[in-house]
Amino acid sequence: MSAADSATALLAQHGLRQTPVRQAVLRAFLAKTYAQSSHDLEQSLDSNTDRITLYRTLKTFEEKGLIHRVIDNTDILRYALCSRECARHAHTDDHVHFKCSACQHTYCLNQVAIPAVALPGGFQAASREYLMTGVCQQCQPMSAASAC
Numbered sequence: 001m002s003a004a005d006s007a008t009a010l011l012a013q014h015g016l017r018q019t020p021v022r023q024a025v026l027r028a029f030l031a032k033t034y035a036q037s038s039h040d041l042e043q044s045l046d047s048n049t050d051r052i053t054l055y056r057t058l059k060t061f062e063e064k065g066l067i068h069r070v071i072d073n074t075d076i077l078r079y080a081l082c083s084r085e086c087a088r089h090a091h092t093d094d095h096v097h098f099k100c101s102a103c104q105h106t107y108c109l110n111q112v113a114i115p116a117v118a119l120p121g122g123f124q125a126a127s128r129e130y131l132m133t134g135v136c137q138q139c140q141p142m143s144a145a146s147a148c
């Protein structure tokens, strides 16, 4: 499926009206393997997409469970596509995020679940974030990367 078809299908699956901006934003997410800030997305979109429309689009996508917030150790808010359809609001808290210190990209490790954490009595968690830092697959020296 091309990125354009995937974007159209994702909007349809989530009951969202097809608009050129929504399709373009989804295509921008689909084209990248790491979390996108609104600044990153602006670079991918054509220059007459205004910032307000972009923010509204991201808000709608987040509410509908297409994307989730990726908190890393910077003050830049990033988003990533959700790997599966998720009606739950707290769908960010099921997998580990990985921030690469070489390329500065933050990846969703969808296959890596956050381990269970036992809290002391009286503490009730509402959400959780799990961030690992290090060097990603793409930034490993050639010998290590050739394994996959």
Ligand SMILES: [Zn+2]
Pocket: 100, 101, 102, 103, 104, 105, 135, 136, 137, 138, 139
């Ligand atoms: Zn990297």
Ligand SMILES: [Zn+2]
Pocket: 068, 070, 080, 092, 095, 096, 097, 107, 108, 109
């Ligand atoms: Zn994620």
